[in-house]
Amino acid sequence: MDYLNYQFVDSEDFVKTYDEVPLWSSSFGLLMLKHLELKANETILDIGSGTGFPLVELAERLGNSCKLFGLDPWKNANMRVHEKIKNYGISNITLIESSAEQLPFEDQSLDLIVSNLGINNFDKPDVVFRECNRVLKASGRLVITTNLHGHWKELYEIWYLTLHEIGNEAYLKLIENEEAHRRNLAGVSQLFTDNGFQITNVVEDSFTMKFLDGSAFLNHHFIQLGWLAGWISLFPKSELSMIFSKFEFNLNQFAARNGGLNLTVPMAFIAGEKF
Numbered sequence: 001m002d003y004l005n006y007q008f009v010d011s012e013d014f015v016k017t018y019d020e021v022p023l024w025s026s027s028f029g030l031l032m033l034k035h036l037e038l039k040a041n042e043t044i045l046d047i048g049s050g051t052g053f054p055l056v057e058l059a060e061r062l063g064n065s066c067k068l069f070g071l072d073p074w075k076n077a078n079m080r081v082h083e084k085i086k087n088y089g090i091s092n093i094t095l096i097e098s099s100a101e102q103l104p105f106e107d108q109s110l111d112l113i114v115s116n117l118g119i120n121n122f123d124k125p126d127v128v129f130r131e132c133n134r135v136l137k138a139s140g141r142l143v144i145t146t147n148l149h150g151h152w153k154e155l156y157e158i159w160y161l162t163l164h165e166i167g168n169e170a171y172l173k174l175i176e177n178e179e180a181h182r183r184n185l186a187g188v189s190q191l192f193t194d195n196g197f198q199i200t201n202v203v204e205d206s207f208t209m210k211f212l213d214g215s216a217f218l219n220h221h222f223i224q225l226g227w228l229a230g231w232i233s234l235f236p237k238s239e240l241s242m243i244f245s246k247f248e249f250n251l252n253q254f255a256a257r258n259g260g261l262n263l264t265v266p267m268a269f270i271a272g273e274k275f
Ligand SMILES: C[S@@+](CC[C@H](N)C(=O)[O-])C[C@H]1O[C@@H](n2cnc3c(N)ncnc32)[C@H](O)[C@@H]1O
Pocket: 022, 025, 029, 047, 048, 049, 050, 051, 052, 053, 054, 071, 072, 073, 074, 077, 098, 099, 100, 101, 115, 116, 117, 118, 122, 123
């Protein structure tokens, strides 16, 4: 159970080997690239542009009549994007190392803001949605993709089974709260309508992430980075080994019965227009 010692170490070295297009983000990005209406001569911002996806792909698909900005506070990821811009010979992207809670743009200066797995998951989504409204021109567009409540429902069932077996209601509540923080479609849509946007298009889809078993899942580096560290932080250190050995055992039992650990990810593309 080495995975219980996992700690994310942000570094230039780590970012160098981080996927060109993170596989996790790619399904959401493809949904965005399929449904986003492409228009000439726009000024566009990608919020939470990470290591450059979908920012770089969008910049190339749109061409030089459009001017794009990528904004993310993650320094090492921005360095990776600078390298891509240089190596691919791209001239229509400017990077900004900053948080979206205060966008460094004039009022009504942008045509389109996109965010792939971004703004609705930030610490203060309402603040960021209001900032988007401020910097967009009249009828400017805000387009996001996100996973939804119901994400990995199979896995959460196994969490609940495990914590019932352990018989600790407080731990059960912690995982329930962690699952509940993820909004459903109505909740994400409300972030738009509460902050000055009308919804113009919604596309729902889903995909399945397949793992051989729970052990492979818990030892996967991206699962550790994205989710495991959060679960570990919920429980007392002294209980981790007991909780996770039962959880891993139950995941493996489930996988043995079901031909693998197959986890459903519901997702949505949501486009809004400023009113
Ligand atoms: C799940 S990642 C998605 C990255 C990229 N869009 C992709 O699809 O691979 C979320 C990104 O949002 C960035 N982020 C977190 N809080 C932010 C904030 N307040 N303002 C801007 N970006 C933020 C993170 O640094 C991270 O790069």
